[in-house]
Amino acid sequence: MLKQNPFEVIESIENIKNIILVASGKGGVGKSTVSTNLSVALAREGHAVGLLDADLYGPSIPLSLGLDGQYPEVRKVGDKDIMFPLINFGVKVMSLGFLMSKQDAVIWRGPMVSKALTQLIEDTDWGDLDYLVVDLPPGTGDISITLAQKLPKSKAIIVITPQKMATADGRRAANMFQKEGIDIEVLGVVENMSWFTPEKHPDEKYYLFGIGGGESLAKETNTELLAQIPLVSDVCNLGDTGQTVFASTSNIIVEAFEKLAQNIHEKHALNALK
Numbered sequence: 001m002l003k004q005n006p007f008e009v010i011e012s013i014e015n016i017k018n019i020i021l022v023a024s025g026k027g028g029v030g031k032s033t034v035s036t037n038l039s040v041a042l043a044r045e046g047h048a049v050g051l052l053d054a055d056l057y058g059p060s061i062p063l064s065l066g067l068d069g070q071y072p073e074v075r076k077v078g079d080k081d082i083m084f085p086l087i088n089f090g091v092k093v094m095s096l097g098f099l100m101s102k103q104d105a106v107i108w109r110g111p112m113v114s115k116a117l118t119q120l121i122e123d124t125d126w127g128d129l130d131y132l133v134v135d136l137p138p139g140t141g142d143i144s145i146t147l148a149q150k151l152p153k154s155k156a157i158i159v160i161t162p163q164k165m166a167t168a169d170g171r172r173a174a175n176m177f178q179k180e181g182i183d184i185e186v187l188g189v190v191e192n193m194s195w196f197t198p199e200k201h202p203d204e205k206y207y208l209f210g211i212g213g214g215e216s217l218a219k220e221t222n223t224e225l226l227a228q229i230p231l232v233s234d235v236c237n238l239g240d241t242g243q244t245v246f247a248s249t250s251n252i253i254v255e256a257f258e259k260l261a262q263n264i265h266e267k268h269a270l271n272a273l274k
Helices: 031-044 110-122 142-150 164-177 213-220 235-240 251-273
Strands: 016-023 049-053 073-077 080-084 086-088 091-095 129-135 155-160 185-196 225-231
Touching: 016 031, 016 142, 016 164, 031 049, 031 091, 031 129, 031 155, 031 185, 031 235, 031 251, 110 142, 142 164, 155 164, 155 213, 164 185, 164 213, 185 213, 185 251, 213 225, 225 251
Parallel strands: 016 129, 016 155, 049 091, 049 129, 155 185, 185 225
Antiparallel strands: 073 080, 086 091
16 A cells, blocks of 8 residues: 655646646557657647656657757746746647756656656646646656656556557556555556558558557456557657657558547546536
8 A cells, every 4th residue: 555645736737627647567668659649649639738758767758859959948937947848749848858968867766756856847837738748757666656646637548569568567557546545547548569560561460569458458457448559660760850650651650649639538528527
């Protein structure tokens, strides 16, 4: 059982309607890629969107959104220094990566991590947002637990790949949100790298990492499979050059992220009616 939350709930984000925590039980499943392109997909649907890179040990969002090497504007508001997010593709972005050099190694223990993360959120002027997407670090450590406790109105999505090991890790991430003292609703599962389709053979599917993992985890957690994201050859290069999947020559991955954004928005709209 988790101990009572020693940190106060963050109350300076009352202008944010919905918070989506993007989690995974392990690294290498494409969680940051999902966070980035989900944010852009929501913005393309006409929503006001922010993206917080909470992976303090490996902030990759600045590079993937073409903001690498830039710095947020800081203004004095009262007695506080307030940061204003950088904006690209219609998304407001904040990351520790904006505030540290590429050579810096973040070697922090739990309390320092929690303080830095809280400051990133509280000292950022997000403005009015329909969605704040939060890219969590992989696993179920201090950062994920702290954020879930500090942002109790959040909802979570779990990113996995189809193989059994990734499914088991995703199950642990889902279980974390359901622990006493956290109690964050899991909206569903996103299965990334579901299959590979060659560009010249769009009707063919090759299941390189197995099949059925996302559907299995969704059933186990009593949620739903929100999207299956195919493996497309140009996505890695697009991310490395600061472009999103919406610049891809493959329509199937564009449609997959559009469907994910629509599914998440529909679930939030249904929750608002309850």
